[in-house]
Amino acid sequence: MTTTIDDIRRAAEALKGQVIRTPLAPAARLSEVLGCELYLKLENLQRTGSFKDRGACIRLSSLSPEEAKRGVIAMSAGNHAQGVAYHAQRLGIPATIVMPEFAPFSKVERTRAFGARVVLTGDTLDASAQAARQIAEEEGLTFxxxxxxxxxxxxxxxxxxEIMEDLPEVDTIVVPIGGGGIISGISIAVKDAKPDVRMIGVETELFPSMANALKGRGELPGGSSLADGIAVKNPGKMTQEIISRLVEDIAIVPETMIEIAIHRLVEEQxxxxEGxxxxxxxxxxNDPERFAGRKVVTVICGGNIDVRLLSGVLTRGLVRDGRMVRLRIGIVDQPGTLARIADIIGRASANIIEVYHQRLFHDVPAKRADIDVVLETRNSEHVNEIIASLEKNGFPTRVLSAHSGDGV
Incomplete structure (x- = not known):
């Protein structure tokens, strides 16, 4: 059994009033940087923070009265879990959600808040899926x-x-791939309306599962990915067939670029x-030339990122852009020196966030010391100006690595 355009149209009617018809927002500032006309389909604005609301609602609505009475079970690292739990609560259907042990705390708690029974088990999504199917069989639940x-x-x-209704002139659509459900459904709908639209999937370097499957590669993906929502080892069989017919290419992106994208979306748009x-x-x-001059839509398929993780990503972005820096300054250890350094930095219009006075644990002479200062700055050029000013006043200075604290 496969999904047809008529199935999608019926689903659209069924979803009216059940989920949010999310906006397609022009990304003006990112468009200027990237050289394309970029639009963002904001599925992060759904009630549970991701596109999973849509598929979960349609699947639960299709249950027989007996199946609904017995209840459902799902396996997910977070977004599918919340979608199923939310709509099960709305429809009065008992829900059990199996989540891997590494699932973000925020997603676990939000799933519980929708009234679902949460079972945390498995160190991989595949292990959690096996546990979910076992519970489904034992308790007569619909998976x-x-x-x-x-x-x-x-x-x-x-x-x-919705994309084709809002922007019929679109020529390229970029969609993340985990198991392949979202890009499969979008491709069927879009290609029916406009066959020449380029459909581009996206996977991470750690989990290029669908790309490997389509090319017949047997490599086992894995690792700790910032994009945990698409960190899928075994993509769908049904979705693989659809993607092989309708998707032009799958772009593979490094983890660092996903981190940069999160930062840019917050700052620019x-x-x-989430990852x-x-x-x-x-x-x-990662490849702006490929999309230059085109009308591009990409789906922001989820916004459920842990606040602490987001804070770390944004801070690392400031460091990457030279707007936060850690300097190591060599001094003669005598009264008044720290005040002189603060004055020089202040006159250079930088803001001191933290100061570490290193006397004991560095290989420096007894009458000397190192001062480590963390500064807010305008950009990398500003950092160079500050270093030049310190060295002009007799304070040898170097930038420390943003991650390790080692000199670079």
Whole structure:
């Protein structure tokens, strides 16, 4: 059984009033930087923070009265879990969600808040999936697959209908791939309306699972990915067939580029995206020439990023851009020296965040010391100006690595 355009149209009717018809927002500032006309389909604005609301609602609505009474079970690292739990609560269906032990705390707690029974087990998504199927068999629950299900694909495909309604002149659509449900549904809808639209999928270097499957490669992906929502080892069989027909290419992006994309979305567009949600922007940032001069849509498929992780990503972005820096300054250890350094830095219009006075644990003479200062600065050129001013006044200075604290 496969998903058709008629299935997607019926799903669109069924979803009216059940999920948010999300905006397609022009990304003016990113467009200027990237040289394309970029639009963002903001699925992070759904009730549970991701596109998973759509497919979950359609699948649960298709249950027989007896299946609904017994309840459903799903396996997910977070977004599918919340989508199933939310709509199960709305429809009065008992829900059990199996989540891997590494699932972000925020996603676990939000899933519980929707009234679902949460079972934390498994050190991989595959292990969690096996546990979910075992519980389903033991308790007579209906398993709701996160992507390899025609109803789920139809629900996700309604995004494609909305994109074509809002921007019929689009020529390229970039969609993250985990198991492949969202890009499968969107591709069916978009290609029916406009066959020449280029569909580009996105996977991370750590989890190029669909790309490997399509090329017949047997490599096992894995690792700790910032884009945990698309960190899928085994993509869908149903989705693989659809993607092989309708998707032009799959872009593979490094983890660093996903981190940069999250930062750029917050700073340039004031949009919070999780790693998987920012993967489309990461692909465009990673290869801007490919998209130059085109009308491009990418789906911000989720915004459920842990606040602490987001804080770290944004801080690392400031360091990467030279707007936060750690300097090591050599001094003669005598009264008044620290005040002189602070005065020089202040006159250079930088802001001191932290100061570390290193006397004991560095290989320096007894009458000397190192001062480590963390500064807010304008950019890398400003950092160079500060260093030049310190050295002009007799204070040898070097920039420390943003990550290790070692000199560079």
């Amino acid at each position: 709701v697959h996160p992507y390899d299900d025609p109803d789920v694909i139809a629900g996700q495909g309604t995004i494609g209908l 004031k949009i919070v995206a 998987a949600g920012a993967a489309g922007v990461a692909a465009i940032l």
